Amino acid sequence: MELIADFFQRFKAPLLVFAGAVVPQLAVFYALRASPLGKTALQDPLMFFVLWAVVVGFSVLTAYFYYRLYAKNPIACLYFASVSVFVFTVTYVFHGIAMLMISHDPSPRNGMLFDIAEHYGLFLSALLFVGMVLPFRAERSFLYQHRKRIYLGVAVLLGAAIALVYASESVVRVLYGATDAVVVMTGLVLIAAGLFLAYDYSRSRNLLNLYLIFGLTVMAGSCYLPFYYAEWDLLWWYLHLVFPVGYTAIFIGMISYERGDLALRLFFGKVPFYKKIGTKLALTIFFAGLVPLLTIVGLMSVSAPNVLGHLFFGEPVSYAVFIEDVGSFQLLIFRFALVIALLFVLSAFFSFYFAGRLVLPLKMLSEAADKIARGGEVIRVDIGTGDEIEVLAESFNKMSTDLKRLHVGMEQEIAAKTAELSKKVAETDALVASRTVELGQERARLIASIDSIPFGFLIANNDGRVLLENRILSDLFQLDDKKVNTVWDIGDRFGKKFDLRARVEECMKGRKVCEIKEILFGSKFLRGIIAPIITGDDSSGTIGYVILFEDITEAKVQERSRDEFFAVASHELRTPLTAIRGNTAMLQDMYKDQAVDADVKGMLDDIHEASVRLIAIVNDFLDVARLEQGETSMKKTKFDIAEPIEETLRDMKNPAEQKGLTLRFNKPDKVLEVTGDKDRLRQILTNLVGNAVKFSPKGVITVEVELEPKQQVVKISVRDPGMGISPERQALLFHKFQQAGEQVLARDVTQGTGLGLYISKLLIERMGGTIGLAKSAQGEGSTFYFTLPIAS
Amino acid sequence: MAKIFMAEDDPLMIRMYERAFKTSGFELELAFDGEEASNKLAKADLLPTAIILDVMMPKKNGFDVLKEVKQSEKLKQIPVVMLTNLAGAADAKKAMDLGAAMYLVKSEHNPKEILEKIKEVLANAGKGGATSTSPTPTT
Numbered sequence: 001m002e003l004i005a006d007f008f009q010r011f012k013a014p015l016l017v018f019a020g021a022v023v024p025q026l027a028v029f030y031a032l033r034a035s036p037l038g039k040t041a042l043q044d045p046l047m048f049f050v051l052w053a054v055v056v057g058f059s060v061l062t063a064y065f066y067y068r069l070y071a072k073n074p075i076a077c078l079y080f081a082s083v084s085v086f087v088f089t090v091t092y093v094f095h096g097i098a099m100l101m102i103s104h105d106p107s108p109r110n111g112m113l114f115d116i117a118e119h120y121g122l123f124l125s126a127l128l129f130v131g132m133v134l135p136f137r138a139e140r141s142f143l144y145q146h147r148k149r150i151y152l153g154v155a156v157l158l159g160a161a162i163a164l165v166y167a168s169e170s171v172v173r174v175l176y177g178a179t180d181a182v183v184v185m186t187g188l189v190l191i192a193a194g195l196f197l198a199y200d201y202s203r204s205r206n207l208l209n210l211y212l213i214f215g216l217t218v219m220a221g222s223c224y225l226p227f228y229y230a231e232w233d234l235l236w237w238y239l240h241l242v243f244p245v246g247y248t249a250i251f252i253g254m255i256s257y258e259r260g261d262l263a264l265r266l267f268f269g270k271v272p273f274y275k276k277i278g279t280k281l282a283l284t285i286f287f288a289g290l291v292p293l294l295t296i297v298g299l300m301s302v303s304a305p306n307v308l309g310h311l312f313f314g315e316p317v318s319y320a321v322f323i324e325d326v327g328s329f330q331l332l333i334f335r336f337a338l339v340i341a342l343l344f345v346l347s348a349f350f351s352f353y354f355a356g357r358l359v360l361p362l363k364m365l366s367e368a369a370d371k372i373a374r375g376g377e378v379i380r381v382d383i384g385t386g387d388e389i390e391v392l393a394e395s396f397n398k399m400s401t402d403l404k405r406l407h408v409g410m411e412q413e414i415a416a417k418t419a420e421l422s423k424k425v426a427e428t429d430a431l432v433a434s435r436t437v438e439l440g441q442e443r444a445r446l447i448a449s450i451d452s453i454p455f456g457f458l459i460a461n462n463d464g465r466v467l468l469e470n471r472i473l474s475d476l477f478q479l480d481d482k483k484v485n486t487v488w489d490i491g492d493r494f495g496k497k498f499d500l501r502a503r504v505e506e507c508m509k510g511r512k513v514c515e516i517k518e519i520l521f522g523s524k525f526l527r528g529i530i531a532p533i534i535t536g537d538d539s540s541g542t543i544g545y546v547i548l549f550e551d552i553t554e555a556k557v558q559e560r561s562r563d564e565f566f567a568v569a570s571h572e573l574r575t576p577l578t579a580i581r582g583n584t585a586m587l588q589d590m591y592k593d594q595a596v597d598a599d600v601k602g603m604l605d606d607i608h609e610a611s612v613r614l615i616a617i618v619n620d621f622l623d624v625a626r627l628e629q630g631e632t633s634m635k636k637t638k639f640d641i642a643e644p645i646e647e648t649l650r651d652m653k654n655p656a657e658q659k660g661l662t663l664r665f666n667k668p669d670k671v672l673e674v675t676g677d678k679d680r681l682r683q684i685l686t687n688l689v690g691n692a693v694k695f696s697p698k699g700v701i702t703v704e705v706e707l708e709p710k711q712q713v714v715k716i717s718v719r720d721p722g723m724g725i726s727p728e729r730q731a732l733l734f735h736k737f738q739q740a741g742e743q744v745l746a747r748d749v750t751q752g753t754g755l756g757l758y759i760s761k762l763l764i765e766r767m768g769g770t771i772g773l774a775k776s777a778q779g780e781g782s783t784f785y786f787t788l789p790i791a792s
Numbered sequence: 793m794a795k796i797f798m799a800e801d802d803p804l805m806i807r808m809y810e811r812a813f814k815t816s817g818f819e820l821e822l823a824f825d826g827e828e829a830s831n832k833l834a835k836a837d838l839l840p841t842a843i844i845l846d847v848m849m850p851k852k853n854g855f856d857v858l859k860e861v862k863q864s865e866k867l868k869q870i871p872v873v874m875l876t877n878l879a880g881a882a883d884a885k886k887a888m889d890l891g892a893a894m895y896l897v898k899s900e901h902n903p904k905e906i907l908e909k910i911k912e913v914l915a916n917a918g919k920g921g922a923t924s925t926s927p928t929p930t931t
Contacts, residue, residue, distance in 0.1 A: 566880070570877055570878055570879050571876075571877045571878060574877035574879070574897075574898065574899040575802055575804065575805065575898070575899075576804065577899055578805070578808075578898040578899045579804040579805065581899065581902065582808045582812075582902055582903045583811075585902035585903065585904065586808070586902070586903055586904070589904055590815065615899045615900075618899075619879065619899075622879070635881070
């Protein structure tokens with residue numbers, strides 16, 4: 001059972017084809033046998049030549065296509081098909097020639113030649129068909145290389161054979177004697193070929209084989225010949241029907257063959273349209289071929305009404321009557337119908353031809369375009385019409401190729417990007433894992449850091465919830481560790497003295513760090529800093545804020561004691577000095593009559609001067625201390641720079657003139673307004689002019705003012721004609737306790753504390769100016785300068 | 793004779809200024825601390841022509857006394873001179889803001905000069921004005 005199932009599976013298609021060929025054939029055969037046609041010898045010369053021409057044309061084309069097909073695709077069976085059809089064509093041409101000879105001279109010899117050409121041609125052709133299925137594929141290169149010579153050889157042999165037959169009377173007789181046997185043999189050979197093909201198909205599933213099987217099986221109908229030889233008219237009809245049908249099947253098979261599109265391209269241009277309409281074409285040719293047959297049957301049913309009855313109901317018919325009754329009118333209509341049928345076949349053929357050349361290329365292009373649009377599939381359209389459509393198709397193909405390249409490029413790029421992305425994802429995963437660990441460490445580090453800083457520290461979100469606080473902060477405000485604290489809870493601890501909430505809102509609104517210098521919290525003083533946490537470059541968003549509280553109680557206490565010290569120092573030091581100074585002054589003033597002794601007078605004067613100088617020293621020390629600690633406040637006003645200069649020079653005039661010095665002020669033409677503390681400025685001028693007086697034996701001390709527009713400052717210079725300052729001492733100027741021009745250990749104690757320039761420097765810097773030595777050379781005097789910002 | 797009211801705690805100073813004022817023809821009434829100054833001024837039948845206040849005094853400092861004087865309907869017209877050894881500019885400013893007529897640093901002036909300044913203040917008070925001399929420490 002399995003064997004049968006397997007056999008059926010393997011030979012299902014050939015068996016079906018065989019059945020499809022045999023069953024209609026038998027039906028046609030027995031229909032013919034039953035019909036008057038099968039018993040009618042219709043040997044009209046015109047009809048013969050029309051059919052003859054169709055068969056010759058058909059077979060020439062078939063031979064040619066198979067040959068060209070083989071040239072493109074060297075499979076031996078194609079070559080054998082071509083040679084086979086070629087042999088048939090040549091013999092069939094000879095068959096036609098014989099018919100002409102009969103018309104001219106209806107001798108028995110011509111009749112013999114007529115039959116020999118037909119029967120032996122078919123036989124040779126069938127033999128060669130067998131060659132198609134023989135395993136010649138291994139030798140195909142030899143076959144292919146000599147394909148033209150072999151063809152030529154076949155033609156020469158055939159020509160020689162025909163010549164021999166024509167020339168030799170005995171050969172004619174021998175051959176003629178076997179004509180009918182040859183037809184039977186042809187059928188057997190074709191059956192054998194069909195079996196080979198079926199077997200071949202079971203292995204290779206070659207669609208061409210199925211068509212060949214069909215065609216050969218149909219032609220193999222000639223095997224019936226011995227059985228129905230007595231009914232010669234029937235056989236004539238039958239044989240002349242089966243061979244064209246068989247050839248048609250083979251031809252259709254050829255054009256439907258997977259490589260058959262080449263044959264079509266050669267004829268129709270490079271349009272494998274049969275893929276779409278091959279079936280329709282085959283059916284059309286088939287039905288077109290049936291038309292003459294049906295016409296004849298129809299005509300006969302008109303002339304002999306009982307023909308159809310005989311066909312279907314087996315009524316007896318007089319054949320002799322038919323032939324005789326066929327009048328010239330019927331014959332004319334018959335011929336006319338035949339021509340119409342041929343025209344029909346031709347028009348069907350040409351409509352497909354033009355469709356192939358014009359409509360189909362466009363259809364193919366549009367379908368191909370659709371395909372490309374749908375799937376990015378690569379489509380090539382081969383159109384060999386040789387006209388604008390081909391140009392269009394070539395452009396289309398170029399576009400398709402470009403698209404393909406692009407597509408491939410894109411796919412590669414996508415693949416590369418995908419790979420890159422997966423790599424990135426993997427890397428990111430690894431990174432995330434390591435970052436998570438790092439983050440944990442980072443957090444631990446952060447908490448340790450904020451716990452170690454000596455301030456109360458907290459981070460709050462925008463709603464005021466405390467996200468993170470350090471120990472110092474929780475201790476300071478006695479926060480409950482067990483609950484979530486808010487900034488407002490902390491704010492409440494301050495009571496009414498400080499509104500934390502208001503300050504936080506203010507800072508968040510302004511998006512800047514705020515400092516609250518002093519908050520009284522219980523017995524403590526705190527300094528607060530509120531810093532919004534700004535995200536993004538545009539500072540558009542804040543995610544919360546940081547608050548720092550520094551306990552400044554200690555610093556505050558120190559500051560207070562420092563203030564105390566200044567007050568006490570200035571008061572307690574000055575008061576006794578004031579008493580000395582005041583009392584000696586009164587002695588000098590009110591009791592000068594009683595102090596007549598020059599020594600007593602001198603001592604009083606010295607005491608007074610010492611007290612004054614001591615007061616000055618105390619003042620300097622306190623000044624320096626205050627300036628260094630930033631305790632001194634400046635009363636900044638706008639004023640004309642000339643005013644303090646003139647005032648100072650007026651005050652200094654007496655001491656200068658006592659030394660024989662002249663003070664000169666080169667007053668500028670216009671008023672130069674500056675910003676600064678006028679009293680402090682006078683102090684600086686007094687210091688500089690005082691120094692100039694102190695260190696100049698004689699000459700002119702000049703004060704100059706210039707505007708420096710670039711720096712927006714006024715520059716005041718004090719130039720003296722004194723002893724000058726050596727370079728090594730210049731570096732020590734403006735430092736504490738340094739008086740240039742004097743040895744450190746050989747100080748001239750009468751010249752003051754040496755704090756003057758240092759105080760001047762501190763003061764001018766507080767006013768936003770600079771002070772320096774412009775130039776100095778020993779023996780040539782010195783020039784000091786300072787600058788002050790121009791009043792805006 | 794014009795009467796000058798002086799609050800001063802340091803005997804050295806008191807003696808020195810007494811000597812100076814004696815020769816000038818001013819009658820000097822003294823208080824030795826801030827509280828005494830406040831009480832005496834509050835009870836005084838005969839108002840002084842000028843009040844001189846030290847700043848650093850026991851019990852009550854000079855600024856507080858100055859405040860009381862300026863808040864008292866009876867006393868506020870009397871010119872007040874602050875005479876102290878506090879040389880800070882901030883102290884001088886504070887005194888002037890509280891309504892002192894003058895701020896003098898003791899160590900900067902001989903007693904004779906102090907007398908000149910008082911006379912100046914009295915002259916200005918007569919005109920209804922007030923002068924201030926800021927301390928100008930010199931090197």
